[in-house]
Amino acid sequence: MSEVVNKATLAKGTTGVLASLTTGQKNEALLVMAAALRREATAIITANGEDLERGRLNGTPESMLDRLALNVERIGSIADGLQQIVVLPDPIGDTLETIERPNGLSIEKIRVPLGVIGIIYEARPNVTVDAAGLCLKTGNAVVLRGGSSALSSNRKIVEVLHSALAETDMPKDALQLIEDPTRASVDEMLKLNGLLDVIIPRGGSSLIQNVVLNATVPVIETGAGICHTYLDSSAIPEMALNISINAKAQRPSVCNSMETLLVHRDYASKSLYSLAEAFREVNVELRGCPETVAIVPWALPASLEDYATEYNDYILNIKIVSSLDEALAHIAKYGTKHSECIVTEDQAQAARFLQEVDAAAVYHNASTRFTDGFEFGFGAEIGISTQKLHARGPMGLPALTSTKYKIYGTGQVRS
Amino acid sequence: MSEVVNKATLAKGTTGVLASLTTGQKNEALLVMAAALRREATAIITANGEDLERGRLNGTPESMLDRLALNVERIGSIADGLQQIVVLPDPIGDTLETIERPNGLSIEKIRVPLGVIGIIYEARPNVTVDAAGLCLKTGNAVVLRGGSSALSSNRKIVEVLHSALAETDMPKDALQLIEDPTRASVDEMLKLNGLLDVIIPRGGSSLIQNVVLNATVPVIETGAGICHTYLDSSAIPEMALNISINAKAQRPSVCNSMETLLVHRDYASKSLYSLAEAFREVNVELRGCPETVAIVPWALPASLEDYATEYNDYILNIKIVSSLDEALAHIAKYGTKHSECIVTEDQAQAARFLQEVDAAAVYHNASTRFTDGFEFGFGAEIGISTQKLHARGPMGLPALTSTKYKIYGTGQVRS
Numbered sequence: 011m012s013e014v015v016n017k018a019t020l021a022k023g024t025t026g027v028l029a030s031l032t033t034g035q036k037n038e039a040l041l042v043m044a045a046a047l048r049r050e051a052t053a054i055i056t057a058n059g060e061d062l063e064r065g066r067l068n069g070t071p072e073s074m075l076d077r078l079a080l081n082v083e084r085i086g087s088i089a090d091g092l093q094q095i096v097v098l099p100d101p102i103g104d105t106l107e108t109i110e111r112p113n114g115l116s117i118e119k120i121r122v123p124l125g126v127i128g129i130i131y132e133a134r135p136n137v138t139v140d141a142a143g144l145c146l147k148t149g150n151a152v153v154l155r156g157g158s159s160a161l162s163s164n165r166k167i168v169e170v171l172h173s174a175l176a177e178t179d180m181p182k183d184a185l186q187l188i189e190d191p192t193r194a195s196v197d198e199m200l201k202l203n204g205l206l207d208v209i210i211p212r213g214g215s216s217l218i219q220n221v222v223l224n225a226t227v228p229v230i231e232t233g234a235g236i237c238h239t240y241l242d243s244s245a246i247p248e249m250a251l252n253i254s255i256n257a258k259a260q261r262p263s264v265c266n267s268m269e270t271l272l273v274h275r276d277y278a279s280k281s282l283y284s285l286a287e288a289f290r291e292v293n294v295e296l297r298g299c300p301e302t303v304a305i306v307p308w309a310l311p312a313s314l315e316d317y318a319t320e321y322n323d324y325i326l327n328i329k330i331v332s333s334l335d336e337a338l339a340h341i342a343k344y345g346t347k348h349s350e351c352i353v354t355e356d357q358a359q360a361a362r363f364l365q366e367v368d369a370a371a372v373y374h375n376a377s378t379r380f381t382d383g384f385e386f387g388f389g390a391e392i393g394i395s396t397q398k399l400h401a402r403g404p405m406g407l408p409a410l411t412s413t414k415y416k417i418y419g420t421g422q423v424r425s
Numbered sequence: 426m427s428e429v430v431n432k433a434t435l436a437k438g439t440t441g442v443l444a445s446l447t448t449g450q451k452n453e454a455l456l457v458m459a460a461a462l463r464r465e466a467t468a469i470i471t472a473n474g475e476d477l478e479r480g481r482l483n484g485t486p487e488s489m490l491d492r493l494a495l496n497v498e499r500i501g502s503i504a505d506g507l508q509q510i511v512v513l514p515d516p517i518g519d520t521l522e523t524i525e526r527p528n529g530l531s532i533e534k535i536r537v538p539l540g541v542i543g544i545i546y547e548a549r550p551n552v553t554v555d556a557a558g559l560c561l562k563t564g565n566a567v568v569l570r571g572g573s574s575a576l577s578s579n580r581k582i583v584e585v586l587h588s589a590l591a592e593t594d595m596p597k598d599a600l601q602l603i604e605d606p607t608r609a610s611v612d613e614m615l616k617l618n619g620l621l622d623v624i625i626p627r628g629g630s631s632l633i634q635n636v637v638l639n640a641t642v643p644v645i646e647t648g649a650g651i652c653h654t655y656l657d658s659s660a661i662p663e664m665a666l667n668i669s670i671n672a673k674a675q676r677p678s679v680c681n682s683m684e685t686l687l688v689h690r691d692y693a694s695k696s697l698y699s700l701a702e703a704f705r706e707v708n709v710e711l712r713g714c715p716e717t718v719a720i721v722p723w724a725l726p727a728s729l730e731d732y733a734t735e736y737n738d739y740i741l742n743i744k745i746v747s748s749l750d751e752a753l754a755h756i757a758k759y760g761t762k763h764s765e766c767i768v769t770e771d772q773a774q775a776a777r778f779l780q781e782v783d784a785a786a787v788y789h790n791a792s793t794r795f796t797d798g799f800e801f802g803f804g805a806e807i808g809i810s811t812q813k814l815h816a817r818g819p820m821g822l823p824a825l826t827s828t829k830y831k832i833y834g835t836g837q838v839r840s
Contacts, residue, residue: 026757026781109802115791117801124813125783203637207813222618226638228814249836256838342441364831366441368540376530376834385839386532386830387524398539398622398827399643400815412813415801416779419791421664423671424800 014153014198017186018205021126021151024181028149029123031179033100036147039180044092046174047139047167051085057166058135065159078133078160088139095143098389101408102149116418121411123149125207128199130155130221132213135163141212142171142185144392148410151184153206155199157213158191165189200225207412212393215320230400230409232393235265235348236320237378240337240363242354243276249375250277250353251285256377257351259292263322265394266349266371266381270317270327272337278305278330286328294324301330317344334359338366345369348396349378370396370403429568429613432601433620436541436566439596443564444538446594448515451562454595459507461589462554462582466500472581473550480574493548493575503551507558513804516823517564531833536826538564540622543614545570545636547628550578556627557586557600559807563825566599568621570614572628573606580604615640622827627808630735645815645824647808650680650763651735652793655752655778657769658691664790665692665768666700671792672766674707678737680809681764681786681796685732685742687752693720693745701743709739716745732759749774753781760784763811764793785811785818 011019047054058080065075107119127150129141138156145152156164168187175182188195199209200221208228211221215234222231239257241250257268273282278301286306289296296302297312312327317340331337341350351373352363360374371381381404383391388406395401401409426434462469473495480490522534542565544556553571560567571579583602590597603610614624615636623643626636630649637646654672656665672683688697693716701721704711711717712727727742732755746752756765766788767778775789786796796819798806803821810816816824 025783029783030780111800111802115795115800122783223641228643228812230814246836252836252838260839365445368440368444368537369829371830371832373832374834376832376837377839379839380530380832380837381830385526387526397643399645402828403830413817414784415786415796415818417786417788417791417795419789421661421667422791422795423667424675424792424794 012198013190014188014195014202015205017188018126018128018153018199018202020183021153021186022205024151024184025123025125027181028146028151028184029102031149033102035179036100036149037096039175039178040092040096040143040147042178043139043143043171043174044089046170047085047089047092050170051082054085054163054166054170055080055082058163060162061160064162070159074133078135078163080135080163084136088136091136091140092143095147095390098147098407100147101411106413113422114420115422118416118418120414120416121408122414124410124412126151126153126205127410128153128155128202128206128209128227130196130199130209130211130213130217132157132217133159135160135167137212138164138167138187139171141392144390144407144410146180146184148407150410151186153186153188153199155188155196161189161191196220197224200227203227210393230393230395230405231397232395233265234320234346234396235267236269236318236344236346237266237349237351238270238272238337238341238345239268239351239353239378240272240334240341241274241277242334242352242356242359243274244355244359245277245353246355247281247284250281251288253351253353253375253377254285255288255292257379258289258326259294259324260377260379262324264379265320266378267322268326268378269319269321270329270340270344272340273302273328273330274337275301275330275332278302282306282328282330289326292324294326296326296328298328299330302328320346334362338363341367346396348394349373349381351376351378370394427613428605429603429610429617430620432603433541433543433568433614433617435598436568436601437620439566439599440538440540442596443561443566443599444517446564448517450594451515451564452511454590454593455507455511455558455562457593458554458558458586458589459504461585462500462504462507465585466497469500469578469581469585470495470497473578475577476575485574489548493550493578495550495578499551503554506551506555510558510562510805513562513822515562516826521828528837529835530837533831533833535829535831536823537829539825539827541566541568541620542825543568543570543617543621543624543642545611545614545624545626545628545632547572547632548574550575550582552627553579553582553602554586556807559805559822559825561595561599563822565825566601568601568603568614570603570611576604576606611635612639615642618642625808645808645810645820646812647810648680649735649761649811650682651684651733651759651761652681652764652766653685653687653752653756653760654683654766654768654793655687655749655756656689656692657749657767657771657774658689659770659774660692660768661770662696662699665696666703668766668768668790668792669700670703670707672794673704673741674709674739675792675794677739679794680735681793682737683741683793684734684736685744685755685759687755688717688743688745689752690716690745690747693717697721697743697745704741707739709741711741711743713743714745717743735761749777753778756782761811763809764788764796766791766793785809
C-alpha cells in the first residue's frame, strides 16, 4: 500500500468518531494543539532551519525563503490562529431546514462534516496548521500534501500536533501529512475517489490548474484573480484614486488585488493623468491602451496578453472605455470571476454592474482587496472559491461541511 | 468549431440575459413551451416512431422500447411537468445573508444561476423537457446530450421548444441539444471548462462513472444506490414487513430501492421466516448469509459480490447481524451513501443509526423509497446527489443555483 493510500485510509477510519465529537471536544483539541506548538517552538524552528538551509543550497530567492522562515513570533501567531478558530461557532449539527410532510414524515436537514479533505499547497508551513485547524474544527479528517521545500518544517509540526492530539479525544489519525515530495503523491491524491471527499488546492495558478484538470475527486477551485476596477464618468476622483491605489498596491501579490483599471473616457480626460502620477509614486508600472498612452506618456503599450495576465506584482493595465457596456464586455472576456469593482455616484450604473458582472464578489465603491474571509466577518478562511459549485468567494467554516437528511417516520411506505 | 463547442458557446452567450430575466418572463417561457409540446404532439410522436423503429431493428428489448415510447398522454404529462415547475418559487435573486461590517461595508449574499449546465443522460425523452424546464426556470442555459436511441424524439422536441422560445423573452440559444450520437461528443463535454459550469449525469452507473472519472468540469454525481434496511430486535414485525417490502418491491428499478436487508439475530429467529414468505409472494429472489439460508431454505447463498451489487431488480440480500455495530459496519463497507433505514422501537438505537450512518438520507421507521424531490416536497427533482459537495440527496431548484456577494461601500479601502 502506498503512503497516500495508507494515510488516507487511516484518515477515513476516523470520520465516524470525528462526526460525533462535541464542539467542546474539538475546541479542546485545538487548544492543546496551539499550546504544543508554542511549547515546541524551538524544535520546530530547528526543523525549519533544515528547510531554509536546503533552500539556500538550491538557490531559492530570499523573498521565498522569508515566506518559509519560522521564528518564535511567527509560531506564536500560527498558534493564535488556532485559538481564533476555537471561538468560532461550530456549524456541525446545525439544523438548516425542517420539513413536515402531509404523510407525517418529519425531515431534518443537518450540517455534517464533508469527511476527508485533501489539501494540496505550496511553501508556507503556516498553511499546515491553519488547514488542520479549520478541517478538524468542522469534524473533517484532513490529508495534507505540502510543498517539498517545507517538508522538514511540516513533518515536525505534524509530529508536534500528533503528540498533542494523543492527549485529547480527537483521534490523531484524523491529521495526515504526505511526506513523499514527488509529484506522484499529488497525482495519486487527485484520483483517490472513495477515500477523499474533496480536494482544495492552495497555491499558484499552475498548482491549481493541475488539480482542476487532473482530479477525479471533487475539487473546490480557489485562487486565480484577474480583478478589475471600473471608474465611471461620475466617480469622485479622490475616492476613485484611493480605491484604485488600494486595490493595486496595498498587497499586489494576492488574488484579490487589481490587474486592470477600466476608465470611462470622460473620467480619463479629466482625472487619469493625476491618478497615473499617484501610481507612479507607489512604483506601479503602467501598461495602457493607445488612448491611455496618449494621456500618460510613461505608460507602456498594453498587449492583449497583458489583459489576460495575473501579475501579482506592481504592474497595472489601464484601458479607456466609452461606456459601461464596454467595461462589462472587457470583464466578461478577461475576468476570472473573482472580484470586480465599479466606482460611481450613479446608482443605476452601479446596480447594473452588480447585477450583470458574473463574479464571486462585486463591489460598488470599495476596494476588491476586501474579498477575504476575515474581512467578510467569517473569522477564518480556507480559501477563496472561484468556482460556482458548493461555495463561491471567501470560504469560512460552513464551506467545509455537507448536509444529511434525517427522516423520522412511524412506518410510512410509498404508494 | 465542433458541434459541442459551437453550441456550448451559443448557450454561454445567453447567460447574461438569462440571469436578468424576471420570474414572470421565465414562467411565461415555460408555459409557451408546454403549450407547444401539446400542440405538436403528433409531430413528436412521428419522430418518436423513428426511434422505436430503429430500436426494434437493433433488437432493443420491449421494456426499453416502452420507456422510450411517447404517446399523446405521455406528452401531456411531460407538458404538465413544465407547468408544475412554473408554480414553484424562483430561487434566483433571493438574499441568503446580509452582513454589516464595522467599517460600513454592507455585504449581501444573493442566489444567482450556475451559468451553463451540461446534462448527459440516457434513453427517456421526458428528461429532455424536464431538465430544460428546471434549468431555464433557474436562469441557467443548458446543453443536453441525450442517448442516441432517442435522438429523433429529442431533436423534434427541441425543435418544438426552440420555436416556442422564439415567441418569448427567453433566448432560444439557452437550450442546446448535442446531436452527435458518438461518444466523442460526451468526451468533449466533459473537458469543456470555461464553457460549462457543471455537468449532471443522469442514467446508469456506467454512464455516471464515465462522467465522474473523466470530467474536468465540476460534476454533481447522482444515482447509484446500494440501500439497506436494518431491522433491529425491537422492530414491530408488521411495520418491518411493510417497510421492507415497500423498499424492495414497490419499484425495484430505482436508486432508492433496497438491495440488502440487515436483520438483528433476535428479530430473525422470531420473524424472518414470515418476512421471507412475504418476499416470495411478491416474487423477490432472496440471497442470504448462511444463517439466513438456515432459516429460509429457498434463499440462495449470498456472495460478497452480491452485497456490493445494485440489482435494481426483484433480488434481495439478507444478512443476519448480532448488533447495531455490525449493521453499521456493513453499511459503511457496502453502502453508497444514498439512503439507509433502521426499523426499531428503541429511540437510542435510532438516534445512533441516524447520527452515525454517513448517507444523504437516513430513515427511522420509513421506507428508503421516499428519497425523492417530490416526496420531500421540493416540487421538482433534477436528480439525487450521492456526493457531498454542493448538494446532497434530492436536488430541487436551489441545487441549480450558485451565489454572488454584492458589496456596497462608500469608498472603503483595506488597511
